[in-house]
Amino acid sequence: MKILVCISHVPDTTSKINFTENDTQFDKNGVQYVINPMDEYCLTRAMWFKEKQGASVTVVNVGTQETEATLRKALAIGADDAIRVDASATDSFFVAKQLAEVVKNGNYDLVLAGKESIDYNGAMVPGFMAGLLDYSFINACVGLEIAENTATAIREIDGGSETLETNLPLIIGGQKGIVQEADLRIPNMRGIMMARKKPLQVVPAVAAASEVETVKFEKPATKGAVKLVDADNLDELISLLHNEAKVI
């Protein structure tokens, strides 16, 4: 089985979010980049298929050279090889087009992507890929098993989950649950050394139109100070919630 894991390179979860150039660009100053958390869960599941079922695992990112450190981290966790599509990842449709091309050329049986990246929160790329390739697609996946050509997946639905069966090739929008947090791997020294020697192929982007253009970023309006209510005066809290906030 050939697995492709799509890795998006995102600001660490504690990053302060600021903008520059008249609020048109994200301010990368002082920001640490990491593998998108949902992608890390997917990669860990892919490692399980590699170790238990002999799958090969390729990681891919659409990005400029600065994302290579993130791909090397994925290699240090255990992926066999990496592909970087050399382009600035500005538009999700453009990114999905590039990834679909990689999938076609590499004949992957299983494509794992995160349900959503924590930077632009598109929740678009896996669905776009599925639409472009006409592969089976399961989103919000919190459990995945593969036997021969059949996948059994658990999908999170509002208020619960459901178990689904489908055939490969398959695209997954994965999230926490596809493995448990305790199973995530921190790259060790040996992994990091080996990652340096693993192949990282840079391929040119294919032509694709950009459909969405960011005009301006905004921060939420700064809110007023908290209204403190005395612990002995909870009637006031109830009255505020009822009369002022009108939420109860």
Place this chain on the structure above:
Amino acid sequence: MSVLVFAESSGGKFNKTAFEATSFGRTVANALETDLTVLSVYMDDVSPLYTYGADKVLRVNNEALNTSDANVYANIIKQAAEQEGADTVIISLNANGYYLAPLVAVSLDAAYASNAVSLESTSPFVIKRKVFSNKAFANVALNTTNKVIGLAKNAFGVHENPVAGTAVDFEPTFIASKIKRTAVDKTTGKVTIADADIVVSGGRGLKSGENWGMLEELAEILGAATACSKPVADLGWRPHAEHVGQTGKQVASNLYIAIGISGAIQHLAGVNSSKVKVVINTDPEAPFFKAADYGVVGDAFEVVPALVEKLKAFKAQNG
């Protein structure tokens, strides 16, 4: 040119998100000076949609709809858009909406804006959407003829706008489902975080899972869902499905009550979209107070039971 909304229902009732998407669709249709069509599945009586501004409702009911393959739904939405000449399609982002909307966008060659909160202008067509885990917004211009908007839950609200609507039966062709559903596991009889107007959430300050009784009591009086911080789920005090934050569930309720939660940035990323936040914490310096609307500095083990009693009295009076 017209606007098409997909309205979800479950168990023979429209979801609240169906009304919210229709309300938003009415606003978009007005801005574009065009009509609003709503595609409704499984429902016989679609008149509630007229209340929110649906000029025309396409009604479809077919065994083929009973599938978990979002492609089947994407395909009938495409047929409806083509039949109605709709160039703007609106889908509310609950679990099914997230699954479905990108597929619809590809099939209509449409640009897609997810996590949308408002329409900013029609020419250029600019949508405001949530980015960076609710820490910011981006105004994005959609540069294609066809457009798909994924509406963030509870971002726009439900607004009445009654029109004299009409309903017609819609008979699309159905593509084969590639996915077989073998089991469903739904928590019944409990308000879920996704649907709740009010969420009562507890953190490590509650010391142990056994202390959740008072939270559940509070939630029951308020008709609220219960939630928790990540360490609480990691410690096994509560199920993982209740964990809220950057790596867990997103809450977009009207009211979020945080009890014994410090307010770490990763937790706040999951609750920033809630309209009103109340914090109960012993530590006046807890970061959550900076993000809160109302706060009580105090011990949860005293404040929560007292609040439960006061609310019982309040509910008895106000029904």
